[in-house]
Structures are given as C-alpha cells and as structure tokens.
Amino acid sequence: MDLNREQLIAELDKLSAEEIEAGLEAGVWSEPRRQFVEHYLDQMQVTTLQLEATEAAKAAAQLAVEKSRKAISIATAALIIAAGAMLAAIASAFVAFLGLRHWTW
Numbered sequence: 790m791d792l793n794r795e796q797l798i799a800e801l802d803k804l805s806a807e808e809i810e811a812g813l814e815a816g817v818w819s820e821p822r823r824q825f826v827e828h829y830l831d832q833m834q835v836t837t838l839q840l841e842a843t844e845a846a847k848a849a850a851q852l853a854v855e856k857s858r859k860a861i862s863i864a865t866a867a868l869i870i871a872a873g874a875m876l877a878a879i880a881s882a883f884v885a886f887l888g889l890r891h892w893t894w
Contacts (some may be wrong), residue, residue, distance in 0.1 A: 795823060801829050806837070 801809060809830050812818065818826050 794825070797825065798829070801826065806830060806833055809833070 804812070809826060813826060813830070815825065
C-alpha cells in the first residue's frame with residue numbers, strides 16, 4: 790500500500806459516512822481516489838449493518854434467555870403441583886383401599 794492510500798484511509802477514518810457522501814457528491818476526490826472512496830464507504834455501510842444485526846441478535850438472545858428462565862420457573866411450579874396431586878391420589882387410593890378392607894382407626 791502506497792503512502793497516498795494510507796494517507797487517504799487516515800483521512801477517511803476521521804470522517805462520518807454522511808461527510809464522505811457529501812464529499813463524493815461535491816467531487817472532492819479525483820477518479821482513481823473516488824472509486825476507492827466509494828468502496829471504502831460501501832465497506833463502512835456493510836460494517837455498520839453487520840454491527841446492527843449483531844446487536845439485534847444479541848438482544849433477541851437475551852430476550853430468549855429471559856423467556857426460557859420464566860418457562861423453567863413455570864415448569865418447576867407445574868412439576869411441584871403435579872407431585873402434590875400424585876401424592877394426594879396415592880393417599881386417596883390408600884384410604885379407599887383401607888375402606889374396602891373395613892379397616893378402622
């Protein structure tokens with residue numbers, strides 16, 4: 790990479806996408822540099838889109854974690870209630886068994 794290109798990259802790094810677009814519209818750069826600046830701007834926009842997509846995916850993953858924790862809590866409560874119902878059914882069956890055997894206290 791020649792010195793001019795490194796200097797151009799250093800200058801472009803200091804500018805925002807809007808400033809680069811304004812410079813392209815104003816014709817600030819000559820044709821060989823203009824193509825490079827357009828490519829640089831395209832890469833900047835792609836990188837921005839990738840970062841936005843990454844942030845959206847991270848937010849979705851965090852929401853999924855929250856929902857799964859809530860689902861685990863609900864499933865645990867349902868399991869506790871089901872175990873209680875099972876014990877009640879066993880106790881009821883045992884009492885019915887004792888009643889059929891004419892067992893008294």
